[in-house]
Amino acid sequence: MIPFSILLFSAIFIRVVRGEGLQVSTKNPVSNCVEGINDALTEVTFGDIDPDAAYYTGLCGSVFHTTSLALSTMKWCTTQKQRDKGWGKMNGYCEEYGGLPLPSWDELLSKVNQSNVVEDVNTIDPTITGTVFNSTIVLSEEAWRAGQQTDDAWTTEENYHHGFGWGLYILVGLAILVGTLNRIFALFVRTYTPSSSSPQEISPLSHESRWYTIYKKHIEVPALFGYKHSQASAWGFLSIPTRLQGLFIFGYVGLNVIFTVVGYDIFYENVYWYGHRDTQIIRYLSDRTGIMCFYNLPLLWCLAGRNDVILWMTGWSYSTLNLFHRWVARIAILQAIVHSAGYIAEEMKQRYWWTGVVATIVMSLLIPFSVRPFREKFYELFLIIHIGLALVTLVTCWYHVEIWDGAYDPWIWASVAVWAMDRFIRVIRVIVLTYKALSKSGVNTNATIPWSPSDQRGLIRLSITTSIKIIPQPGQYYFIYTPYSLKPWENHPFTLASWTVNAHDSTLNFLVAPLKGATKRWQKKILKNQERKVDMRLLLEGPYGHTNPVEQYDKVLFLVGGSGITSILPYLYKLKLISIQVPEPTVREIRVIWIVKDQDYAKDVLDNELKEYVDMAVCGDIPTKVELYVTRGGANGQQDLIGSLGYDTTESSSTSGSSSPGITSTPMIEKFEPQDINKPSPNANNDGELSTTSNSDVELESSASKEKFTKSVGLTIHQGKPIIKDLVHQFVNGLVGSERLAVSACGPAKLMDDTRASVCEIYGNGENQVDGKRIEYFEESFCW
Structure with missing residues (x-):
């Protein structure tokens, strides 16, 4: 559907333009x-x-x-x-x-x-x-015809310039339409695809299902080429889009190129540049690229905002729109460079010319100051430079086109309006959500560090009470401001972990890993208090983000790395609420795969946010298992972690009563070898894993009394890194009948790319493959 739309759109425009000598369908003025x-x-x-x-x-x-x-x-x-x-x-x-x-x-x-x-x-x-x-x-007739053709060529070029500019807007409109239809179609598939655990209900793929599977496997989910998408490519400077994103980008870049090189009426008798065909081409090309650059400016500003109607309509992530923003910027800057290069230096003394040159230089500087490594390592500096250069660009563009008596001002004002509206909505969001915090006694935040082995690693838990009652959703994030700090404008996004809806307000809970800047200052302030607790006033802007409908699937597999655990906490919280409120929830099983380097970090979260899921081995009424993969510390470190959690590592018996409810442990902690994941061993459980627990409820026989008892299993601890492909295949192989699986990944870029590639490999109708309707990949990511 998407390639057809792009090709159809391209064909329509290519039909009305051609190279030298072609005419547009629009008549020239009499x-x-x-x-x-x-x-x-x-x-x-x-x-x-x-x-x-x-x-x-x-x-x-x-x-x-x-x-x-x-x-x-x-x-x-x-x-x-x-x-x-x-x-x-x-x-x-x-x-x-x-x-x-x-x-x-x-x-x-x-x-x-x-x-x-x-x-x-x-x-x-x-x-x-x-x-x-x-x-x-x-x-003479020859002179009259030359003059008439010259003016016809000039007005034709102007028609092309603006026609092609509006053509870009049509392409964006088509992309939004396709994105919206794709969202509606995905919702339809998830809503009306039946679930069943009955094996006999498995039927061969229908024609529609086969096409949908092909679409998911080869277009929507995979990276454009190779397997890197979340990871940076080209020496860390570029992000590779998915194929679906790539189709939109290819269509946009391709049409910009086509619109730049076609539709020029070049002839020898042109009275403006008589006998100089090259001069005509340079002038028309300069005008074309300059005007199309102006058409791209509103798109550039629109895709840079947080409050974007495109996000609401299509359900795309902020990261997706940010990717499109960068590509629009690259094309606009290239057009500005070509536009400026087409004019000769003799005109440098005129303000319209040198302001255009300044605008081009400033726009070009946006590229080196926006490369991925710089954005990620020096975000605050990047933001200041980016906003400053963008402002200078608009001002110099304004003076550059002033000789056209306001003909091109609407594009500048449109960019200003988009920017101003985004900022206005941000302020409104902040005021509505947390206006009470601005009062003299407006303390609205409880900040704590309940546990940390050292003052350098304590996780901050923020409980922020809003000024109005709201009902949050998983996947949402909020920007947090410190209004009475030295930098009150500084703000950073934080993922919502859980929430409580009160009678007149709501309490939002955030889990924050202190790094530097504001979070480091919070940590120091909290640690000065012996109770590791302080009251603060913070402002919230949001909510942003989108919620993945994991509750519509029979089984849910969360694959997270490091601090990515914070992204799944609200989903576990929501699934718990659903299981309590709904007699028979759709979700029948949840598995959390958590890969972590820092054992202290793991202990902190296991002792707090994940404790109830581990102890009870359920999320509400849904069977839940957490598998922890510790990649550092070795066997001794793993043993220490188990001990610090308060779980006994000796063989359980009915008489000792030493095992903690919710977990059983083998007496020996062995290194988990990823390559042997499917190879049974004497200490392996039924799934062939070496772990500290079995994968199902176990019966242990006491050597003293021979009495049998059952322990609920909530946590498995492994040493080493898992093979993501094997984990995904293992869980998919456990699907029964037409059960559907939601796979959600969050964490390091490599983890998400590995998961994406694994899901793509599973799509199909071959052996160990499933229909595209039965497995859905969701990615929780945020990048600048």
């Missing part, structure tokens, strides 16, 4: 007849023109020029409409730019000395061009 005659007459000069007068002042005040214009118009402009429209247009030029009106027909004809009229003058003949005439002349 006034071009008179204007073309005027241009042809300017190839010579007349003795009564003041050489020091302005261009139109000299022409409109010259009796010889105006009478020559009148007589040539009567001869070559055959319709009254051509004469009236053309004469009116010329009169407007004379009044606006020359300061005097064009004389009437009767007045001009009365001034003509018929005996002194020179007929059939070919002003474009190189032997005549530049000649000074002290009489009225009448153009």
